[in-house]
Structure formats: C-alpha cells, structure tokens
Amino acid sequence: MHFVFRVRDWSIDFLLAFDGNDIEGILSCLYDIDAPYDVMMDWKKTLESDILNKGLSYSNKELKRSVVVIPPISSGKEFIDSFIDDICEVSSAITGMD
Numbered sequence: 835m836h837f838v839f840r841v842r843d844w845s846i847d848f849l850l851a852f853d854g855n856d857i858e859g860i861l862s863c864l865y866d867i868d869a870p871y872d873v874m875m876d877w878k879k880t881l882e883s884d885i886l887n888k889g890l891s892y893s894n895k896e897l898k899r900s901v902v903v904i905p906p907i908s909s910g911k912e913f914i915d916s917f918i919d920d921i922c923e924v925s926s927a928i929t930g931m932d
Contacts, residue, residue: 844898844928852903857881860903864892867899877903888912889920893927900924 836859837848847863849856860881864874869892877890881903893900902920907913 841928844900846900846902846924849901849903852881852905854882860901863901867892867894867897867901869894869901889916891920891923893924895927895930898928900927 835848835850837850839846839848849860849863852860857878861874861878864877873892877892880890889902889904891900891902902924904913904916904920907916
C-alpha cells in the first residue's frame with residue numbers, strides 16, 4: 835500500500851507491507867526526492883535481501899519530502915515499534931530537531 839500524507843508544507847510517502855514487486859516503486863520514490871545514489875543502493879540491497887525487520891526512512895529537508903517504508907512484519911508490536919521509530923525520524927526532520 836502506498837499513502838501520501840501532507841503535514842504543513844511537507845509531503846510524506848508511506849509504503850506499507852510491500853513485496854519484491856514494489857522495490858522499483860520504492861526506489862522511484864527515493865529518486866523523486868533526490869536521495870543520494872548511495873542511499874538508494876543501500877535501500878535496494880536491504881529490500882532485495884528480504885530480511886528487513888524494521889522500517890526505513892529518508893528525508894530531504896530542502897524539498898520537504900520524506901519516504902517511509904514499513905515492511906511486512908510478523909506481529910502487531912513489531913509493526914507499531916517500527917512505525918513509531920520511523921515517524922519520530924520524519925518528525926525530527928520536519929521540526930528541524932535532528
């Protein structure tokens with residue numbers, strides 16, 4: 835699932851419970867927010883490894899855009915922990931507190 839949220843003048847792409855078919859779409863979201871090539875390749879390697887057990891997030895403060903990926907996780911607790919961790923990272927970027 836892919837959701838886009840707007841907070842103030844910031845745009846956040848959330849991708850939830852993706853599978854291998856979504857990797858190119860995820861990388862496209864990173865490309866759209868001018869993520870550095872090394873970040874994109876690190877994410878690609880991690881996503882293709884299929885051992886992702888927590889979320890990923892990246893924010894571009896100049897463009898005021900973020901991408902958050904929450905993988906399929908085996909329990910509700912793991913999902914909430916991952917979601918909160920990534921939301922905190924994005925919140926820090928938005929408020930300039932990182």
